[in-house]
Amino acid sequence: MTSEPATRTFPSPFDVPAPPGAEDWRRLYPEYYLFSEERRDFEENKFWFFDGLHNPEPIYPFDAIMTESWWVFLNQFLTRVWQVPPASGIDQRLVNGYLYVSPTTIDDPAEIEQRVPVFLERAGQYYANWDEIYDKWIVKAEDCIDRLRKIEFEPLPDLEPIETVTSVRGTTSAWDIVHRYDELLENMHEMACYHFELNMLGYGAFMTFSDFCKTAFPDMPDQSIARMVGGVDILFFRPDDEVRKLSRLAIELGLADAVLDNDDPDDVLRAMGAAEGGDRWLAALEEAKDPWFWFSTGTGYCHQHRSWIDDLTVPFGAMQGYITKLQAGESIDRPLDEILRERERIASEYRELLPTDDDRAAFDETLALARKVYPYVENHNFYVEHWHHSMFWNKVRDLGRVFQAGGFLVDSEDIFYLHRYEVHEALFDMLTAWATTNPGRPRYWQDEIAERKRIMEKLRAWAPPPALGKPPEAVTEAATVMLWGITTDMVEQWLDAQGGNGDADGGPAALNGFAASPGVAEGPARVITAVDQLDQVELGEILVCPITAPSWAPVFAKIAGAVSDVGGIMSHAAIVSREYGLPAVVGTGFGTRQIETGQRVRVDGNEGTVTVVDE
Amino acid sequence: MNAAVAHIRWLEECDASSASVVGGKCASLGELISIGMAVPPGFAVTTHAHDAFLSRHAVRERETELLQAVDYDAVAEVTKASERLRDLVEDLELPEETAAAVRDAYERLSDGDDVPVAVRSSALAEDLSTASFAGQLQTYLWVEGADAVVEHVRRCWSGFFTPEALSYRHRQGIAAEDARMSVGVQQMVPARSAGVLFTLNPVNGDRSKIVIESTWGVGEALVSGEVDPDRFTVDKVTLDLLSTVIGNKQVEHRPDPSGGGVVVGEIEADRRSLPSLSGEEAVALARMGKAIERHAGQPQDIEWAIDADGEILVLQARAETVWSQRERPPTVEKKGSALEYVLADLLNR
Numbered sequence: 001m002t003s004e005p006a007t008r009t010f011p012s013p014f015d016v017p018a019p020p021g022a023e024d025w026r027r028l029y030p031e032y033y034l035f036s037e038e039r040r041d042f043e044e045n046k047f048w049f050f051d052g053l054h055n056p057e058p059i060y061p062f063d064a065i066m067t068e069s070w071w072v073f074l075n076q077f078l079t080r081v082w083q084v085p086p087a088s089g090i091d092q093r094l095v096n097g098y099l100y101v102s103p104t105t106i107d108d109p110a111e112i113e114q115r116v117p118v119f120l121e122r123a124g125q126y127y128a129n130w131d132e133i134y135d136k137w138i139v140k141a142e143d144c145i146d147r148l149r150k151i152e153f154e155p156l157p158d159l160e161p162i163e164t165v166t167s168v169r170g171t172t173s174a175w176d177i178v179h180r181y182d183e184l185l186e187n188m189h190e191m192a193c194y195h196f197e198l199n200m201l202g203y204g205a206f207m208t209f210s211d212f213c214k215t216a217f218p219d220m221p222d223q224s225i226a227r228m229v230g231g232v233d234i235l236f237f238r239p240d241d242e243v244r245k246l247s248r249l250a251i252e253l254g255l256a257d258a259v260l261d262n263d264d265p266d267d268v269l270r271a272m273g274a275a276e277g278g279d280r281w282l283a284a285l286e287e288a289k290d291p292w293f294w295f296s297t298g299t300g301y302c303h304q305h306r307s308w309i310d311d312l313t314v315p316f317g318a319m320q321g322y323i324t325k326l327q328a329g330e331s332i333d334r335p336l337d338e339i340l341r342e343r344e345r346i347a348s349e350y351r352e353l354l355p356t357d358d359d360r361a362a363f364d365e366t367l368a369l370a371r372k373v374y375p376y377v378e379n380h381n382f383y384v385e386h387w388h389h390s391m392f393w394n395k396v397r398d399l400g401r402v403f404q405a406g407g408f409l410v411d412s413e414d415i416f417y418l419h420r421y422e423v424h425e426a427l428f429d430m431l432t433a434w435a436t437t438n439p440g441r442p443r444y445w446q447d448e449i450a451e452r453k454r455i456m457e458k459l460r461a462w463a464p465p466p467a468l469g470k471p472p473e474a475v476t477e478a479a480t481v482m483l484w485g486i487t488t489d490m491v492e493q494w495l496d497a498q499g500g501n502g503d504a505d506g507g508p509a510a511l512n513g514f515a516a517s518p519g520v521a522e523g524p525a526r527v528i529t530a531v532d533q534l535d536q537v538e539l540g541e542i543l544v545c546p547i548t549a550p551s552w553a554p555v556f557a558k559i560a561g562a563v564s565d566v567g568g569i570m571s572h573a574a575i576v577s578r579e580y581g582l583p584a585v586v587g588t589g590f591g592t593r594q595i596e597t598g599q600r601v602r603v604d605g606n607e608g609t610v611t612v613v614d615e
Numbered sequence: 616m617n618a619a620v621a622h623i624r625w626l627e628e629c630d631a632s633s634a635s636v637v638g639g640k641c642a643s644l645g646e647l648i649s650i651g652m653a654v655p656p657g658f659a660v661t662t663h664a665h666d667a668f669l670s671r672h673a674v675r676e677r678e679t680e681l682l683q684a685v686d687y688d689a690v691a692e693v694t695k696a697s698e699r700l701r702d703l704v705e706d707l708e709l710p711e712e713t714a715a716a717v718r719d720a721y722e723r724l725s726d727g728d729d730v731p732v733a734v735r736s737s738a739l740a741e742d743l744s745t746a747s748f749a750g751q752l753q754t755y756l757w758v759e760g761a762d763a764v765v766e767h768v769r770r771c772w773s774g775f776f777t778p779e780a781l782s783y784r785h786r787q788g789i790a791a792e793d794a795r796m797s798v799g800v801q802q803m804v805p806a807r808s809a810g811v812l813f814t815l816n817p818v819n820g821d822r823s824k825i826v827i828e829s830t831w832g833v834g835e836a837l838v839s840g841e842v843d844p845d846r847f848t849v850d851k852v853t854l855d856l857l858s859t860v861i862g863n864k865q866v867e868h869r870p871d872p873s874g875g876g877v878v879v880g881e882i883e884a885d886r887r888s889l890p891s892l893s894g895e896e897a898v899a900l901a902r903m904g905k906a907i908e909r910h911a912g913q914p915q916d917i918e919w920a921i922d923a924d925g926e927i928l929v930l931q932a933r934a935e936t937v938w939s940q941r942e943r944p945p946t947v948e949k950k951g952s953a954l955e956y957v958l959a960d961l962l963n964r
Contacts (some may be wrong), residue, residue, distance in 0.1 A: 085958070085960060085961055086961055086962060087961070112962065116958065116962075119958065119961075120955075122959060123956050123957070125955065127953065127954050127957070128954075129673070190678075194907040195844065202960065204957050204960075205957055205958060208953075208956050208957045208959075208960040208961075210961050211963070212946065212947060212956070212960075215946050215947065216929070216946040217821055217822075217823035217824075218816075218821055219821075219824075219848075219857065219858075220823060221850060221853070221855060221857060223853075223855070224850065224852065224853050224855070227853070254896065260677070294636060346852050349821060349851075349852040350852050353822045353823050353851070353852075354946065355943035355944070355945060355946070356855060356943070356945045357944055358945055358947075359946045360946050361949065362946065362956060363954040365950075365952070365956060366953060366956050366957075368953065369953040369956075369957070484925075518853070518855040518895060520855075543703060589666065606856045606857055606859075606894075607856070607857075607858060607859070608854055
């Protein structure tokens with residue numbers, strides 16, 4: 001990389017124009033989420049990058065509850081609970097509806113010094129008792145989900161049921177809705193606390209081992225580190241395992257054709273219902289669904305990514321692939337024993353290569369801690385983002401149905417165009433009308449939502465630049481590198497890419513990213529930008545996507561390699577690719593914009609490059 | 616003839632324990648064969664044969680006589696003695712039983728047509744570990760025909776008396792009657808690609824890497840620095856290919872189609888920047904290097920070739936000498952607990 005004058009910079013967040021027709025986008029979000037004159041000096045001097053990892057699309061007003069949950073509950077653990085010595089919080093802002101984030105590190109040695117004993121005492125307690133704490137964590141998380149399950153929203157009755165009188169409870173349906181909505185929000189924030197209770201300590205332990213390895217063995221591939229630490233009993237492979245089981249059962253019952261012949265899940269269910277023995281299969285499906293099909297087709301952070309439990313297209317599509325493979329005599333089992341054996345072999349061979357006994361002791365200590373925290377690191381996604389959040393979105397939908405029944409929303413899904421404070425307002429609008437039996441103002445909400453739909457449409461068509469503000473000299477902040485996969489080189493590439501015409505189009509034929517899973521593959525590209533396009537993926541294609549979610553796992557059985565715009569070595573695409581032995585390059589920045597479906601591309605998972613081989 | 620005094624010994628009959636009979640190089644090739652490596656077939660002309668030759672013609676007596684008065688600090692005197700001894704050896708015939716054994720072995724190696732071979736001295740193992748060995752090792756490549764092989768064995772024996780070899784033996788205090796050499800005769804590989812392999816990263820001593828340098832044709836172009844080779848880095852533990860840097864390979868050494876050695880040819884423009892190894896071949900070489908290192912118990916420096924059929928052959932394996940002899944600094948400062956390592960890591964970012 002040639003050194004460039006330090007004057008190179010990304011656009012100021014204050015100079016980013018709104019897409020035409022969406023000038024009014026700010027009204028969709030709370031004021032504190034926006035760049036403002038009040039904090040201008042602070043904001044302009046920071047480096048902001050686009051968080052496409054968690055939120056590839058503009059954020060729906062209601063969905064901001066999810067990004068805010070980590071804005072508060074993750075950062076509080078970094079700064080106010082553990083006092084991670086060099087880490088300040090990771091800030092957030094919205095630009096044209098897209099989430100930009102900005103991590104900060106503390107540079108003042110005196111301040112760091114002061115934080116050290118606090119960190120050692122507090123983090124020390126957690127690390128020392130990790131297994132017990134993680135067991136309790138599972139209980140807390142399941143209890144939180146259980147309480148969420150019990151929150152129910154029912155349309156307002158014309159007349160209160162007689163039980164209101166006979167039970168002498170004093171409270172009513174109106175109070176129930178208000179109370180349960182509050183409960184719903186609290187439940188969400190409670191889960192957010194649990195989410196981040198262990199997150200940063202988990203990643204910190206992993207990074208310590210990773211950094212040790214890379215010091216001992218320069219340029220050690222990230223995937224080697226992940227292979228030494230990673231387990232195989234990972235919950236987020238479980239939904240896919242259930243799909244494999246159902247595939248085998250369909251064959252066993254002689255009902256494979258019911259799956260193979262029908263692309264619409266409803267037709268599959270009907271065919272199974274009509275077939276002899278189909279009831280056994282349907283019972284097995286029901287058994288698997290809860291909780292394993294509470295599995296978002298996205299990251300879980302956005303309501304529009306429905307989970308399998310609501311839309312069986314993804315698991316049933318995968319089932320067709322598995323059945324075809326099984327019928328062709330191929331194995332669909334993940335080679336678990338082999339993965340475990342390899343994990344031990346790789347660790348012991350690297351260990352042997354270390355120069356001193358002290359180093360071997362450090363290797364043992366840091367590997368043991370990394371492995372200890374890893375079940376949480378790998379499994380929390382299922383509890384939090386998939387199981388809990390998918391259920392949470394459905395509860396919000398139930399409330400939307402109450403609004404729809406009350407004539408306040410045209411469609412129950414429209415509730416997501418209001419942010420959570422506005423839902424309170426709309427709720428009281430509806431309740432005052434219900435209580436007085438006089439008109440409320442449903443038209444006000446319906447008109448506002450129609451306008452917001454128009455604005456969101458414009459925002460969706462806008463391509464967010466990868467970064468804004470002042471670029472750092474070097475990217476060192478741990479979460480930035482590890483979670484988001486952003487490196488100093490990548491920032492340089494973004495600066496290079498914007499050098500020409502201000503965007504990434506017309507860039508070079510080779511893209512660089514993280515070598516996330518080894519191997520080289522070549523094949524026709526399939527660019528997928530939304531989960532509902534997943535069924536287009538054909539055997540042997542190279543998947544090119546903004547980001548993948550765990551529920552995309554079945555599609556990995558079909559593809560020859562994977563490329564993502566965002567994500568580091570611990571991103572889902574990376575983990576799943578390693579599991580499937582597919583070459584993958586993640587965090588390419590511009591893959592989905594520079595590659596077109598049908599182009600022949602070469603994915604080099606050893607070097608971290610993606611090349612368009614022909615046009 | 617009794618095996619203990621055999622004039623030749625096939626490489627597959629050699630191992631580390633035969634070094635005193637077949638020299639270090641042939642012994643190590645025998646070791647490689649014993650652990651399943653593909654090594655070009657060949658045989659050693661043993662130290663017994665050399666001994667018999669030296670005794671038959673009273674060469675040792677002549678040597679003792681000539682060297683008695685030599686002042687080793689006077690280069691001219693050593694050179695003069697060397698010339699006399701070499702003239703003597705080159706005028707002598709190989710003992711008939713040795714020549715017959717060499718011819719017979721060569722014909723078995725050839726299996727019909729005369730096969731090109733390398734004839735090179737294989738010094739005794741204890742000498743190999745020192746760096747001051749230059750000048751004693753003779754190498755003749757692409758030798759064809761039984762007569763030529765016999766002739767080159769004699770040339771190697773003549774090389775036993777180079778001024779460097781004489782001085783070396785004097786410095787080491789090796790008496791004339793204790794000194795001897797072996798000569799290796801081994802099939803040449805008409806290599807498609809060839810090069811060297813280190814079982815550590817020669818740039819920084821990182822032992823978790825295997826670095827391969829490769830070029831088109833036989834390896835001489837690479838060893839002599841005539842080409843900018845391809846460089847492959849493979850992870851020693853996972854055997855993942857980590858990086859590939861393609862060099863600009865202007866020339867290659869290839870067998871002369873008319874027989875008799877190699878010719879240096881310019882490489883066609885479009886082939887210069889093509890990788891001389893596939894990724895799979897680089898990984899297969901690394902796997903081979905790893906196995907050899909494991910057997911030897913220390914980092915290795917290996918010469919290899921790949922023939923037209925894609926078969927990998929080991930030409931030579933020896934201990935790496937640069938990084939292996941340095942002290943290796945520790946990776947981290949020792950801490951009392953995993954938590955302290957985490958803290959140190961957070962503070963070091």
